[in-house]
Amino acid sequence: MAEPMNGNWPLITVFGGSGFLGRHVVRALVKREWRVRIACRRPNLAGHLQPLGKVGQIHAVQANVRYPASLREALLGADAAVNLVGVLRSAGAQGFDAVHVAGAKAVAQAAREAGVAKFVQMSAIGAEAGSASAYARSKAAGEAAIREILPEAVVMRPSVLFGPEDDFFNRFAAMARVSPFLPLIGGGATRFQPVFAGDVAEAVARALEGRATPGAIYELGGPQIASFRDLLAFICKTTGRNRRLVSLSWGAARPVAFLTEASSAVTLGLFPDWLVLTRDQIELLRRDNVVSPEALAQSRTLQALGIEPDSFEAVAPTYLWRFRKTGQYETRRLA
Secondary structure (H helix, E strand, O other): OOOOEOOEOOEEEEEOOOOHHHHHHHHHHHOOOOEEEEEEOOHHHOHHHHHHOOOOOEEEEEOOOOOHHHHHHHOOOOOEEEEOOOOOOOEOOEOHHHHHHHHHHHHHHHHHHOOOOEEEEEOOOOOOOOOOOHHHHHHHHHHHHHHHHOOOOEEEEEOOEEOOOOOOHHHHHHHHHHOOEEEEEHHHOOEEOOEEHHHHHHHHHHHHOOOOOOOOEEEEOOOOOEEHHHHHHHHHHHHOOOOEEEEEOHHHHHHHHHHHHHHHHHOOOOOOHHHOOOHHHHHHHOOOEOOOHHHHHOOOOOHHHOOOOOOHHHHOHHHHHHHOOOOOOOOOOOO
């Protein structure tokens, strides 16, 4: 639980707090009696977070990582900050470098100027300066920019996130609902270590309590490592969809990705998001997305923070039921 400062509960600014992971982070913080200021581009869309806290405990303000003045305003009087801002696809002004690098640097600079004592930066497993993926390179560059300004900032690198609003299990479950097959990019051998968004949020909260090593990079993974093929098979089984898993070579996947990217562009975003596969995502899939041996050896994991992670097999079925033919009802046989 956060300790009161000068008679008041401490204030934290959560950049990107209205998103998927953000709601879990906000929930973990309000339980610890933090006052939470959610800084996002569209604060009018953050109303769903209000019931998570007490009256007046959660407040949303407008801020954009591309406009430093808005960041300074969002950090006025804050004791801590968390930067969750990120994009999965680079598009226009919301490009990888603009958001993950320049944006992260601007947030860190504003935090230092505001005298913020505690800072947590959300990154991703696979962040590497020499990666073939622009997403991974930008995440690594963002980490470096943060650490130059705030050397004691804690960096969190989760594997693929799962939870009721996730972009992985929901995406392929939606695809299985309409498609007779699911694509196994690169044969489906890529390994993942899916981690529950609630566990990542708990790690953030514990880091802000001082339970993480200052300046450390934590790699967060769930209790199970599974291949891409295994995860798609699990999704099909859970949703009751008997779908073929079709291997798609790396070479064949690139033109498919180009086609879906072009379709999204020419339709001005009307092309379904869950059907869009980018060439950069293909590059990401070439590398396993699991906690590294170094992080395990150096105790930079969820377990090192005293968190026993939930498995996707236990949590995902609680929200994937909506993709079944019979929904939550079991009186009809699933097909």
